[in-house]
Amino acid sequence: MMRKLTLAAAALAGAIAGPLGGSSAAAAERTLRIGVSDALTGGASVYGLPQANAIKMAADEINAAGGVKVGGDSYMLDVIAYDDKGNPTEATNAVRKLIDFDEVKYILGFCCSGAASAVASFIADEDAVMLVGNAAERSITARGIPNLVRTRPPADYTGAAAGAFVGKRGHKRVAVLGALDVGFYALYVDAFEKELNKAGGQIIARESFGLKDRDMTPQLTKIREMNPDALLVVGYVEPAAFIYRQSVELGMDIPRYGFTSGSEEQFLRVATSEQMEGVWDLRPTELTLQSATETGLAYHRNYTERYGMPPSPSSPYAYDNVYALKHAIEAAGTVDDTRAVARALRELAPPPEAVMQYLPVDGKMFDRNGQAYTANGAFQWRGGKWVYVEELPSDAKAYSEFLASLR
Template sequence: MKRLLGAVLSTALIGTPGAFAAEKTLTIGYSDALTGGGAVYGVPQKKAIDLAIEEINGAGGIKVGADNYKIKTIEYDDKADSTEATNVARKLIDRDDVKFILGYCCSASGGAMASFIGREDVIVLVGTAGARSITSLGNKNVFRTRPPGDYTGAAAGKFIAQQGVKTLGILAVRDVALFTQYRDSLVKAFEEAGGKVVAIETFGGQDRDMTAQLTKLRGLNPDALFVSGYVEQVAFSHRQASELGIKTQRYGFSGGSAEQFTKVATAEQMNGAWDLLAIEFNADVLGPKAVAFVDRYKKKYNENPTPNTAYAYDQVYVLRDALQAAQTTTDMKKIQETIRALPIPKEALLKYLPVNGRMFDDKGQAYIANGAFQWKNGNWAFVKELPSDAAAYSNFLKTIKD
């Protein structure tokens, strides 16, 4: 009797998974800066990913064959540091055995991952990290939504020349790949359009006093100034330029919010300054889908989404669409090919410029439109979209490996 009961029970138990086969869990890894200097980008990015996952799981999960996958994450703090990011990637691949990794807010962590990930059997969907090498290295398994700095720099150089600027003085951070690549392509595009760069002055990562460089630029009297670097340093440059009585048009690239700028410079000192950057998440520019996202994000976190949140949010939907289209969660080669041929997911927030009708180009890079924002009445106001040639840049990206 006992034996019979055992047999019945075990049959029932064995039978159980079959009965609920539709419910499965897909574990994905997550590596980002949750503490330290990069956390201003990393934490909001993580929140956006969690929100997208919640939405996908709430809508029934990812349907692959007869199975329904609910997404679960294993997350680690990479501190936007190259060594930490390498350790995190190894942990996720070797110990946690994940096949998909999301995150990467920053060039140092993303660049370190890209340097070896090509040899691993995983797929990485990068968000905000800007260093060109993350996609230019040509790893088949890396896809990124944020376009590299030099893509935007070229559009910015053309735009400045179109504004009637003939001579340009440049003040830029000297040792951050994102900004130097942007600056170099800006100079090239500006000079091709007939402009002349009178001087390129630089500052280091910890500098906050740019008066010596600005005094020199003031003496050269160019039609306009261009300033690029992290938000704080660009804000100090605007403040000190204004204090030095520099009245020329000031362009820049930093991507900071109005609150970040007014911590350093007054609204009057910022007046008329331009920020020329890829149109990241911006509810005013991107329409009703973006407005709805702001509502959901605010409801969940009680704060506004930052401009970089959409890069990683969109990647979660890329993953869902790719798995549903490939109808597998294990055949990595097939999934890679599917992502490469993927159209833009309908939930994606950013305005992507498809290359040959696909979201990602051959090197796994996506492109969004670039825009010109100008400081008016204490805030950044969107002025216009910059002509951006995604196809031409994609062809250029094919030719380089750094």
């Protein structure tokens, strides 16, 4: 059963600041409800709760600056959040409740691909706009749904860049340990392998784990016996951290690469900084202090002050969606005509408040598929923190055309 996130529920879920379910803005001329469906509890909450926090923070910033301007009216944003636990059925129930009972037309969040895909399967028939954050499954935007946009690039867009990077570093025998039954992780690895093969390398093992698994020593022991020259780890933050810790405990002295997108604080709940030293994370160029613009630094500072801990690197995907929505509504000149707002989103340049560094296609933040792109980056754990080392070049326009060809 879906739960609207109240202050008490947020405390139970481990939310670290204020309620998400409602804005504090007073004396608003009008109110515009926006909805959140995201994983606020469970294993995926390492991504979902920071996204929900970021949405609330952006809404409050917009309200403090006078709201969303449409004609002579100012609309204050009222955030209604439900915990979908990253589950497709829960997400479907949450969005149905937001649309049918809360009369919400704009729905954000969606850290998990299964949940986002379930909602994407019916959202085209609704008088609503869906703005997807961290979910990375390619099919979400490959369908060309006119009232759906996503800020995070698809997993295979990043996997190809990662494979080229690892191949360039001379690795010939790479073992993979990942949540390979999850579609977007499998897509990442497939794209990674194609580029690795081009550089003369190969994947010599594909070992799997469940997202709730915490002891990966059997898989790591098997991998160790195959004598790889590198390890690729794909999965949620917590199991990945256990793998990094256990690989050190097993004496595996090989380079370790990952696709996880977690903050320092999240990894250090499981592994020590010494056990993390040297680990690479090959992901979209998301928020770290080393890769942030002035806007990103301000976001990091404000989020940390508000919630008592640093934001996760991927949380700005949802934050940026709120500002994209604001600018699209103002450009469309309406809060009621969702089709006009959806069209305005497709014409939008990256807003000045955006934290992520987007690569516009034909000058637009979202391409004709509703997909936004960032550069890909190589981050490495050095001395207790993620350090942005270099960009992994990717061709956003070429990928955009490929994505459109899948329809």
